[in-house]
Amino acid sequence: MHKSTQSAATRVLENDQPVVRRRGASPEKTALTRQSIVDAALAEFLEKGFANTTIETVAKRAGVAKGLIYRYFVAKEALFSAVVQQEIVNAHIDVDDAKRAPNESVEDFLRRTLVVSIYAIEKKSRADIARMVIAEGSRFPAIAEIYRRDVIDPLLQKVKRLATAARKSGELENDRLVKNPYLLLAPIWAGIVINKFLDRAHPVNIGELFEMQLDAVFAKAP
């Protein structure tokens, strides 16, 4: 068999190397167009939510025609999924428990790393991503699932490991945090809900609330 036929491959849909000699626009330009659509969609979804965002508006914002969006995404749902998944990658909170110095207390380590991340949550629209996942979570269980797997679970695991270490070293006097790592993380989700859904007018300072929680969990009386 010779390498003829099998030519009508749409590049948009497959990302393998072009075996057949290419025609049309460069893959770079295609990628840029795709990205501009995703960016516009993100902005629209953040502003208006899934149901109230129209493909027409996304197209206008991206500076392309409506029909083009359907070349890149088979349906509105697919666009939404792509947008959120891209953002979830960035939402990942970085607390690498392996980086704790040998003689550093768990509490100090958390203050040095996690607290900083938390203060940054409200910037970089991480909280808004969480808001979106929450708001559309019941319509898109798959997305909530991804968020849980990629953002929440790793965080829970790290806290659990740290808590176990702190328990062993005697830094923690009880098993509460080992048993339920959500104890430490609860203020994050509570803060997001309060600030983004329930009381935009009087937002709580999530970083501050989290530090208080750290104080309370590590039983420090000031």
Place this chain on the structure above:
Amino acid sequence: MHKSTQSAATRVLENDQPVVRRRGASPEKTALTRQSIVDAALAEFLEKGFANTTIETVAKRAGVAKGLIYRYFVAKEALFSAVVQQEIVNAHIDVDDAKRAPNESVEDFLRRTLVVSIYAIEKKSRADIARMVIAEGSRFPAIAEIYRRDVIDPLLQKVKRLATAARKSGELENDRLVKNPYLLLAPIWAGIVINKFLDRAHPVNIGELFEMQLDAVFAKAP
């Protein structure tokens, strides 16, 4: 001027006493019909959210015709508001700080009252009401506002008063809870978000989480 004219009063729209001699169905039956619409709407909104609920379906579920709903509620939004407001009244969590026994510690009082309420949150669909308020909050700021005013703020105030009392009596060794009553309440909202939006498969026990928080905040080392 004599009391003639001004007769075409639709009873549905005004709830004053019937000055003019009444015709048509009894106010009781009218109220029942209205209630059956609200009940059906609640169920539908809980199942599918605002955008995915159709008036047609609500009507079918209530066993009435579509048009009738518009006799009772001017628009879909108005129906939603009515439904949620009715439920918010029931969502009110009962922790009357005046009922604390003179020599009862604040912690004991909270365990006796609030913890019980919290364990009951997941029953009676209070958590589902919260879920709805959160999910539709950005589309209905007015409803989030009502929820905040009628459910959250009173709770915050009570916790603050109790915390102040505990601080005076020496039961609390720091000002954290006085400064930010959300510290105690955070697990509630976090729990709702986790259970209703992010991880339906592995729900946390909100009551348990809340008790842990109580332990931590009141610095009890078991």
Place this chain on the structure above:
DNA sequence: GGTATAAATGACTCAGCAGTCACTTTTGTC
């Protein structure tokens, strides 16, 4: 410049659904 291929367009189709309204039924009053 000619040609093949893919990108891009936007007018159009079609479905769903909020809200309307002319009509029917029920209820109470005399």
Place this chain on the structure above:
DNA sequence: GACAAAAGTGACTGCTGAGTCATTTATACC
């Protein structure tokens, strides 16, 4: 039973917006 007034009906209207597709434009290769 006759009437008036309100409750209740459901076919219909009009609009919005997702998704399609025939056509046009851009790009690459010869």
